Amino acid sequence: MNESGYPSPAPGKPLWLITLADLALLLVGFFVLLQAGQHSDPRALAASLRQRFATAAEAAAPIPVMAAGMLDFAPGSAALPEDPAALIAWAREAVRDPRVSLTITGSVDGSAADVDRATASAAILAADRARAVAAVLVAVAPRRIVITTATRPGRRAAMVTLAFAGETKEAP
Numbered sequence: 001m002n003e004s005g006y007p008s009p010a011p012g013k014p015l016w017l018i019t020l021a022d023l024a025l026l027l028v029g030f031f032v033l034l035q036a037g038q039h040s041d042p043r044a045l046a047a048s049l050r051q052r053f054a055t056a057a058e059a060a061a062p063i064p065v066m067a068a069g070m071l072d073f074a075p076g077s078a079a080l081p082e083d084p085a086a087l088i089a090w091a092r093e094a095v096r097d098p099r100v101s102l103t104i105t106g107s108v109d110g111s112a113a114d115v116d117r118a119t120a121s122a123a124i125l126a127a128d129r130a131r132a133v134a135a136v137l138v139a140v141a142p143r144r145i146v147i148t149t150a151t152r153p154g155r156r157a158a159m160v161t162l163a164f165a166g167e168t169k170e171a172p
Contacts, residue, residue, distance in 0.1 A: 110153025
């Protein structure tokens, strides 16, 4: 501490360098505000910034929030193991918010019996399970469903994950 009560700068880091970095950040902030002042429409400003900075947020996957699903499919089968009414009701409530999406992930248990009968492929059976669940949910959220398959064997299931996908772009 020096006599003014402030901590002394660390040796080897001149104080003017820190001040220069602060000044550079203020200058960047000023230019952002200057750019923002050119747009009277906030949506146009957001689109302009998104286009110029190509944010990583757009490329990022949606943030998972909650999940439900169909469990315990019969080995080698993509037929729904139970009535999907409860899952449909859950999905209908979940997609009331237009900023969410549903991801349906089909999976297999990894056993020799849990494969597609026609092709002997576990990946095809997992995709078929996800598609079977998507077929009953398509009326609830037709443009907000993504189908995937699990990368590792787990449970004979099709899990539906509700995820925050952000603001949607309005279709023309």
